[in-house]
Amino acid sequence: MAHKEQQLLGAYVMGALDSDERVELEAHLGTCHECQAELAEYQQVTEGLLHLATPVAPPSGLKASMTARLAGHPRSIRSPRRTGLVRAPQFAFAAVAVALLVLNGALILETRNLAERGQELLAQQEASQTALALASYSTSQTAFVQEERIWGTFVYEENFPLAVFNVWGLPPLAEDEAYQLWLFNPDGTRSTGALFRTTESQELISVLIRSPVPLGEVLGFGVTVEPDTGSQSPTGPRIIGADFDHSR
Amino acid sequence: MPDDATLMQQVAQGDRRAFLSLYDRYAARVHGLSMRMLRDAMSAEEVTQDAFLRLWTRAQTFNPDRGKVLSWLLAITRRLALDRFRLDSRVPPPAESDNPGEDFDGLADESSRTEEARWRSLRFALADLPAEQRLPIELAFYHGLSQREIAEHLRIPLGTVKTRVRLGMDKLRRAWTTDPIHPGRR
Numbered sequence: 001m002a003h004k005e006q007q008l009l010g011a012y013v014m015g016a017l018d019s020d021e022r023v024e025l026e027a028h029l030g031t032c033h034e035c036q037a038e039l040a041e042y043q044q045v046t047e048g049l050l051h052l053a054t055p056v057a058p059p060s061g062l063k064a065s066m067t068a069r070l071a072g073h074p075r076s077i078r079s080p081r082r083t084g085l086v087r088a089p090q091f092a093f094a095a096v097a098v099a100l101l102v103l104n105g106a107l108i109l110e111t112r113n114l115a116e117r118g119q120e121l122l123a124q125q126e127a128s129q130t131a132l133a134l135a136s137y138s139t140s141q142t143a144f145v146q147e148e149r150i151w152g153t154f155v156y157e158e159n160f161p162l163a164v165f166n167v168w169g170l171p172p173l174a175e176d177e178a179y180q181l182w183l184f185n186p187d188g189t190r191s192t193g194a195l196f197r198t199t200e201s202q203e204l205i206s207v208l209i210r211s212p213v214p215l216g217e218v219l220g221f222g223v224t225v226e227p228d229t230g231s232q233s234p235t236g237p238r239i240i241g242a243d244f245d246h247s248r
Numbered sequence: 249m250p251d252d253a254t255l256m257q258q259v260a261q262g263d264r265r266a267f268l269s270l271y272d273r274y275a276a277r278v279h280g281l282s283m284r285m286l287r288d289a290m291s292a293e294e295v296t297q298d299a300f301l302r303l304w305t306r307a308q309t310f311n312p313d314r315g316k317v318l319s320w321l322l323a324i325t326r327r328l329a330l331d332r333f334r335l336d337s338r339v340p341p342p343a344e345s346d347n348p349g350e351d352f353d354g355l356a357d358e359s360s361r362t363e364e365a366r367w368r369s370l371r372f373a374l375a376d377l378p379a380e381q382r383l384p385i386e387l388a389f390y391h392g393l394s395q396r397e398i399a400e401h402l403r404i405p406l407g408t409v410k411t412r413v414r415l416g417m418d419k420l421r422r423a424w425t426t427d428p429i430h431p432g433r434r
Contacts, residue, residue: 010417011410015330016388016395038421045420047315048370049389050322053284055276058296062279063271066297070264070304186308219309245314 005035013042023132026142030153030168036144123196127206131155131164145242152240156209158216163193163209165221170198170205170239173225180226182234183211184219184243193221195230220244252317260307271300274318278325285329285390295332299325316363330392341391341401344383366424373423381416384409 005028011017012025029035134140134155143154152167165181173179181193193209211218222241224234250258250266252273258266278299282292302324310320374382387393387401395413399406 007410007414010421011388011395011413013417014385014388014413015392016398016413018394018396041421041425042417045370045417045424046389047319047323048367048424049374050281050319050326051277051367052371052374053277053281055280056283057276058279058293062293062297063268063275066271066300067264067268069297069301070267217306217309243311244309245311 003035005029005032006038009035009039009042013039013046026153026155029142030144030146030151030166123208124206127164127208130162130208131166131206134160134162134164141244143242143244145240147240150240154209154221154242156215159214161211161214163211163215165194165207165209166204167207167223167240168204172198176228177225177236178228178230179223179239180230180234180236181207181209182222182224182241183209184221185213186217186219190233192230195226197228215244218244253312256307256310256312256317259304260310267300267304270303270317270321274321275300277318278321281322281325282329285326286332291332292329295325295328298328302328333392341387341393342383344379369423370420373420377416377419381412381419384413385416385420388413 005025008017008021008025012022017025029039134157140155140157143156145152145154150167150169152165154163154165156163170179178195178197180195182190183193184190191212193211194207196205196207198205209221220241220243222234223239225236225239226234250269252270255266255270259270275296279292279296282295282299283289286292286295299321303321310317374385377385383402384395384398387398388395393401395409396406398413399409402409
């Protein structure tokens with residue numbers, strides 16, 4: 001069954017959509033299997049397009065100068081970064097406007113004391129604004145994950161140590177429990193990316209993820225249920241997670 | 249000669265010889281894509297170097313179950329070249345489509361493995377597109393322009409660009425997902 005989002009997939013897979021179209025499409029992709037399947041076909045096309053360029057031998061000196069630079073790049077040190085990530089401020093108005101929309105959609109029926117929810121609201125707003133700021137970079141990546149009735153999008157830019165995990169359908173927890181999001185490091189260790197809870201059935205929760213290294217160096221993530229003070233390592237059941245494919 | 253996945257595992261352990269083997273194997277492919285996108289020798293050389301350095305620093309994140317080393321490396325190359333466009337004052341993108349026969353000649357003598365056959369099929373499908381569909385796709389994919397920027401660059405309505413990109417990409421997708429063998433072509 002054709003629907004309007006399918007028309008955007010070809011442009012999306014090349015990174016040619018505007019940021020607002022992109023954000024909308026990614027929200028749709030989180031739940032639409034048909035579009036996910038078609039997207040996978042378009043991704044194969046773009047992979048093929050990569051291979052079409054005529055090979056050109058680089059100058060012979062390049063290998064030597066690169067080998068010399070290897071000495072300055074021991075394992076797992078990030079290479080020098082030249083990208084100036086300064087575009088977020090111009091999206092401030094749009095970020096606040098949409099953040100309020102998200103918050104209203106998720107919390108409009110709530111009647112609890114605002115002071116109690118104050119911290120959670122701020123956290124949600126910060127996460128939403130970060131997500132929008134990330135979405136404004138066409139080099140941002142989105143990983144879609146789904147397990148049974150829970151689905152989510154993990155939005156990151158590989159040079160940033162911040163990311164946002166948008167997740168739908170997480171079951172509410174007991175008072176003494178929390179969700180803990182783990183980041184899998186290349187050396188096999190796990191870091192805590194976030195500790196968060198949802199105590200009533202919110203449709204959408206946005207979580208700000210903090211990583212000790214740029215997200216491009218992280219292998220994947222997982223979410224488990226832990227005591228509300230968090231754990232040093234995963235002890236509870238795994239709810240959802242994914243490995244990253246940083247080449248896309 | 250070890251296969252790519254084995255070499256990548258060795259690179260992940262810090263094996264420079266394995267790294268240089270991968271360089272010898274794929275430098276021309278990487279540099280070809282850099283040149284195709286950046287059209288400037290110095291910028292292309294820097295991107296080629298950076299792509300291989302990124303392979304070196306991120307080898308542990310490569311997952312062979314997800315695809316080939318070369319595809320991973322070329323995807324990294326494209327990302328770096330696109331980042332480069334945003335930093336440097338860009339060489340103006342072309343206003344006409346390159347002749348695909350000239351620019352996409354590298355596969356003429358490739359092996360007959362299924363994937364290579366599909367890429368040949370894709371090359372034909374791209375060449376078969378009307379130029380008005382092929383050019384926006386090239387501008388988006390190889391030059392990192394958004395549809396809005398393509399419309400401004402070509403001075404045509406945004407809606408027209410969106411339609412041409414959609415139709416062109418849909419044709420490429422169908423070409424990719426159908427049988428790659430074209431009996432009429434040699």
